[in-house]
Amino acid sequence: MIKIQAEANVPTEYGIFRMIAFSEEESDWMPHMAIIAENTDFSQPINVRFHSECITGEVFHSKKCECGQQLDAAMKFIHENGGIIVYLRQEGRNIGIINKLKAYSLQEKGFDTVQANLELGLPADDRDFSAAIEILNILEVKNVNLLTNNPEKIKIVTESNIHLNKRIPLQIDSTLESEGYLKVKKDYFGHLLEDDDE
16 A cells, blocks of 8 residues: 655746655655645645656657657646646656666657567566555545546546546647657557647
8 A cells, every 4th residue: 555655845947846755665765756836726626747757758859759848738737727637657658767778768769659569578568456446535536627538548547436527628739750649649559649640
């Protein structure tokens, strides 16, 4: 069972957020995080984003994915409208940064993101969003507006004890480098993405 290990207010370029670290043990150096906007009204449906760690996109601004831009957009939206980002430490669809770089190497040879994972003997997507539900329960969140394009995240909420009020799209325009990645998201994983020219 995860629990709150530490929390503090953190000023960011988007505003001040209450950041809470969740893990089973205090010694865990990679806890999940809840990032809560100051103006969040817990008596109303809460805007929530489940976001999985992506060091290449968020820290090094890789153009191969839109993860960093999605996190930035979510922080801006939630600062302006209230809400919570549940930041999950499951890098590279939970295969880790070493395997992610191995998959990138295969992508350079023509494999798409799913094919590369499978070629390495890894699942196409090994993420687990149950910790996000656990965190929302600890925070006593009952009703959410989910910022997502991912039907799996919608499913995990609808199958939980938390009510899904509505989905809020969080789409980032593709680039030359991310076009294939987003195509796999739409075609293989069924992400709810509109074509850029629509």
